[in-house]
Amino acid sequence: FASSRGGSGTDIWKQPAEGGETVRLTHGGGSAGIESDDGKTFYFSKGRGHRGLWQIPAAGGPERLVDGLETAGDWRSWGVSRRGIHFAGESKGRRHTVQFFEFLTKKIETLFSIGENALWSHPALAVSPDGREFLVAREDHALNEIMLVDNFR
Numbered sequence: 001f002a003s004s005r006g007g008s009g010t011d012i013w014k015q016p017a018e019g020g021e022t023v024r025l026t027h028g029g030g031s032a033g034i035e036s037d038d039g040k041t042f043y044f045s046k047g048r049g050h051r052g053l054w055q056i057p058a059a060g061g062p063e064r065l066v067d068g069l070e071t072a073g074d075w076r077s078w079g080v081s082r083r084g085i086h087f088a089g090e091s092k093g094r095r096h097t098v099q100f101f102e103f104l105t106k107k108i109e110t111l112f113s114i115g116e117n118a119l120w121s122h123p124a125l126a127v128s129p130d131g132r133e134f135l136v137a138r139e140d141h142a143l144n145e146i147m148l149v150d151n152f153r
Contacts, residue, residue: 002031012044025056028063032076037129043080053078053085068106072099077124081131086111088125098125098134114138 002010012030015022025033025042033044035058042058043066053069056062069085072078077088089099089110096114101107114136124137 010047012042023060025060026054026063030054034080036080037082043085045076045078053087066101068108069101072101079125079127079134081127082129083131086125086127086131086134098136100131 001013001015003013004010005013006024006027009029010031011024011026011028012033013022013024026044029046029050030044031047033042035042040058041055043053043055045053051071053066053072054063055066056064066085069087072085072087072089079086083104084100084102086098086100089097097110098112098114100109100111102109126135127133
């Protein structure tokens with residue numbers, strides 16, 4: 001979970017579901033993260049407006065930017081599978097892409113394109129551990145209304 005309890009901005013912390021000691025994972029900022037399938041690495045983003053995906057050993061240690069993903073990972077539009085990281089890619093007009101960074105080769109490829117209305121400014125992408133299924137949030141309709149209430153007591 002993300003919290004400012006450390007006093008120097010928002011960082012990511014973890015605590016066992018059954019209770020117990022709370023451990024601070026990040027020390028230079030963090031807002032959303034996912035542990036790798038093997039439990040050895042913790043990947044995270046720093047927050048809205050901060051591009052790049054970061055990693056630390058899950059047991060603790062120095063954080064470092066993931067080589068090749070310096071411009072990916074705005075807030076939480078990314079996911080980790082066994083073979084790599086899937087993330088919201090470049091927009092081409094009104095179409096958005098999902099790209100894949102493979103751990104082994106360090107190469108990035110575009111997997112597919114999504115029509116308009118993808119919500120990359122919110123937690124908007126999840127991927128299955130095998131990297132074969134995706135969940136992408138879209139906004140198909142938004143409505144804002146202003147109402148005047150007379151004689152309110």
